[in-house]
Amino acid sequence: MSHHYDVLIIGSGLAGQSAALRLADSKRVAVISKRTVDVSASAWAQGGIAAVLDSRDSIEAHIRDTFEAGSHLNDPQATRFVVENGRRAIDWLIDQGVPFTRGDDGYHLTREGGHSARRVIHVADATGLAVQQTLTEKLLAHPNITVLENHIAIDFVTGGKLGLAENRCHGAYALDTASGKVLTIAAPATLIATGGAGKVYLYTTNPDTSTGDGIAMAWRAGCAVANMEFIQFHPTCLYHPQAKSFLISEAVRGEGGILRLPDGTRFMLQHDARAELAPRDVVARAIDFEMKKRGLDCVFLDIAHKGRDFILHHFPNIHARCLELGIDITREPIPVVPAAHYTCGGIVTDLHARTSIDGLYAAGEAACTGLHGANRLASNSLLECLVFAEAAVNDILAQPTRKLPELPKWDESRVTDADEEVVISHNWDELRRFMWDYVGIVRTTKRLRRAQHRIRLLMREIDEFYANFRVTNDLIELRNLVVTADLIVRCALKRKESRGLHFSRDYPETAPTGRPSILRRARRR
Template structure:
């Protein structure tokens, strides 16, 4: 059963843990499973921007209580993007922040909650108040630096409602999967409900099967490889992949950006494959290899959707089509790097 989470670490900024490297999705794809809706990556609008804390979320409830998003000069900007201002849906707020950051060349924007008062913040948001204070940010007296961050992967390995994939005996559950329950966006906390329900149906289906004899797995042979001579190559490719995905395949997309990203991903894949073939595998190398596979799946999916819908927004195709279908990718048999939409 694949239950390895999403692909958040493919982006420079993410709320996900370091283990969210798309391992299950990449393994299933290489094994021949279909993958769907990878273009729908949910971004949380307000992740703390701080060198010591790269995945700490500033809850949207803070905006709900009256915190304001501002530029460095103190100007509120959400009113220019949506009449609901800071109370607009998550994807609209994330796009607005992304727009302002790119327009003004900013690394982040500010979330100002000082108007709520210290007593209120301590009582209603004790964790955020304490964590920010430990990092030198007194949210009762100064604004919080925030940036949108990749949050949830709505696509993944195609399964049925029992967690069955295209390969007999291989199941997948949770964020690794595309079950069809999220569509083009995710309603908050529905992912938890999905895990509870699909986890049960998956277990029930497995226990109903007659156990099959397992083939013997050959011992891993690393006699033809050596220790890596330059680990910096992995670190450099990891950083480059995450940065190009953030800049070219982020919250707002264009066909030109996607095509540029795909070109660079192909070059990175070639370098990573050469490295994988020549040196002993490490956790960092395995995760990088899986991330580059997932990055290509995201880009291919985004290029094939010629509309804007849910979490996928394209400047070249800003309208939503009256009828839409899932983006399902599959490989042609016995042909390397061949794709079918």
Template sequence: MQTFDVLVLGSGLAGQALSLRLAEAGRQVALITKLKLEDSASSWAQGGVAAVLDDEDSIEAHLRDTLVAGAGLCDLEASRFVVENGRRAIEWLIARGVPFTRDEGSALGYHLTREGGHSHRRIVHAADATGSAIQMTLTGQVKAHPNIHIFERHLAVDLIVGWKIGRPDLGCAGAYVLDLDDDQVDTFSAPVVALATGGAGKVYLYTTNPDTATGDGIAMAWRAGCRVGNMEFIQFHPTCLYHPHAKSFLITEAMRGEGGLLRLPDGERFMPAHDERAELAPRDVVARAIDYEMKKRGLDCVYLDVSHKPADFLISHFPNIHARCLELGIDITRQPIPVVPAAHYTCGGVRVDHRARTDVDGLYALGETSYTGLHGANRLASNSLLECLVYAESAAQDILARSPQAQPDLPAWDESRVTDADEEVVIAHNWDELRRFMWDYVGIVRTNKRLERALHRIRLLEREIDEYYANFRISNDLIELRNLVLTAHLIVRSAMQRHESRGLHFSRDYPETSATAMPTILRPRRARHPEDLHAPLAADA
């Protein structure tokens, strides 16, 4: 058993920012990441971080834009909390040395861009690779800090909570973690565990997310007894590069903010016919418009055209997109970019308060894993990295204020009743089946019948996976598939409970928006046999 002051699961912006704040306050932090420190959705973020940094902008304007994009479901207090702390979060990154794009003519000396749904230029960025620039800066500092103990190629299997081990007086006490290099499950003990494992984009066939986005933190928190909220609201980014050799390559929102136009194959613009804001409408509006045009006309994709902008402007502002498209034979200075919508962001997640605390004592959740109330029914562009930073600070303050606790001895992982799997093809087949029917039945446009079909198939998969999990030694693929199927169940159950269309959730059976906006909160049933560490929890409200 390895013991630390804090166990942080996930190495994206939320996990690294929290780890640095805690380590600098003297805490011994174990940072667990399933691949390498740099492998996260945060590092793939292109657009930037939204915050009020200009005298012409205001807190109220940013708050209003957030609430409008959230379609009436944003938590007002949480949204104000994040927006008001935005500038300090940016200043923290600047002090860390993040190389944001400069503009000496602006208030802070940094270039600000504008994205869909924003009424002002307020996105601070590092060209078109903001997430990578932030991640590279923080990763170097995380690696250099003596109080941060890094465990790469380690995958959390499940949380250790008191009621599961016959200790109802305990909250969260650690986690079982699979070492992917030696296939051994280790016990990590800590009085505080923070989930920063990202979202669940890999539950869908097409996604802009990295392969690590398998809903691990959401599933583990649910099995531990935490509520989840608003899981039906999956944001589909309108513009993912459509090319057989371009896996999950995102075309940033900022390209439309800088004048990019969406066109049909014949060159005709179509967004003005769908929304008065045209290409600058929020993501859910643009994604549905593209989906509508593609299905109506039988198209494989539509086109984002920025070729009317000066070539030197495009190359300087979007160097990575320009270079990647050139590799694929697309010159964005002369040709339109083929794009399709793809699953991009999980707006719901583990329910937390302003300190990132979950329903289980000692367990925190932040970043895309969490449901703070900020994003409502649709996330405003570039609010996600901001949320990571603000809640990392508030979680660190709360963790540092906790009274010291003696850690009990924890039971080791029990493999005495399992054997090696006889074949892995079952896992591969189930993974593929899940992603395909989630795309077909629980995508941009939904119906009652589609959701019922999806739920039926999920229940069949759950029975197979539970049997596999109970009888065979675990593997990376099995753990991720188990988490994805549970997360898919939560998405479908949430969608079935919402009898309206709002934000990212559009139902043909309930096309109208209800007068009253209410979040969807699901509560787990605990396992019948708490002493059985392998006992699954039913994904029922």
């Protein structure tokens, strides 16, 4: 079955939704969502959006903080571009009706780790959810936007695949997971907004949809990928057997939360002068160190000293969720552990969100714009989604109208239904476990080589499975996860230093000059 649109957007988080709404007044847009349209990492974001909104703050200070967190691997042009466009991005959200929390003299701004000023605008402690709900309502109501829920993209249709000399994307194949049918979706412009790859690790704060789909698809199509070794581990994921992937916001530490050992001892000052307000990589390594040194299952984040009224006002959702699990954060500390949280690398893009393939764009966590460097500064992620989604929209609208070639339908003539689905579940579990053990917060070359060997064995097995059986959602995600894992390890092995989120015991020093880890491959037909 073939469908034609002016723009295809893969992913329904903040980057995808904001781009769709900006395009829809003049373009026919299709948005592919793996689950329902409201399920995304954006909706799970608690803290807020960083932007210079206070007269006591400055563009230069935000840039400086971003560089400091990113271990000075950030791209100067991309960083300035995002920060300078921050206020306009927030104004756009306000115009859409996002109900940001107000203070005594305007919008309330909080401070998070790595920031030198209060510049994080938020909606209590559920910013992403509030933003997503506001935009989703408009998205579903717009007559020019077609939302394809429960669809997962498989691969891009490029000129090379059609036997053409041009290096251009003409759309993608996508599986309707409800019917099992594969759609051919043609569009002169395609935006990748698929998010990150947290599910490549055993423990993550990400939703189940974060399987590196866009990154893997772009790599197979011939796009350059960079800085995949920089996986941000959030320091404070709730440690509880019934709490799957529940994040304890950075803002808890920003508002005075203290990290303690089980006996109540504060430990962050022994690791960094900024203590709990140090960047995430520093805090995550400190917690990892204390847990391994003392054989702990978790450490504790204490905000109880701020008082019940303060906590209920600032963190109502965190309080409610913890209380459901028997933890009253107004009276006792929160058990926390680090967990894979954010993919700082991704598909290489320019300031127009363009990839190295014409007609193919990327925005949000799937992209490597250069903003984050070796470690993302807290609350810069949603800002990046907004700014680069707008950049992609502006470039798409500036392009001349193009006639699309005829796209071939998906060929299932030589495959059958899978005989043993257990292969997929076993490989999925194996991959996530050895990535956690060998490619985690602290790395060695030996561990990375061990992981690479297992990845290559899994790749052969998965490719054989893919070639012989009909595609399913689980198979597509597993295929993408193993490609993403390979890219993470390859980038990690290229970096002969410790910088930001990548810490190697074999190369503990930071090189005087940092360079991005860029991977390129020949364009495939």
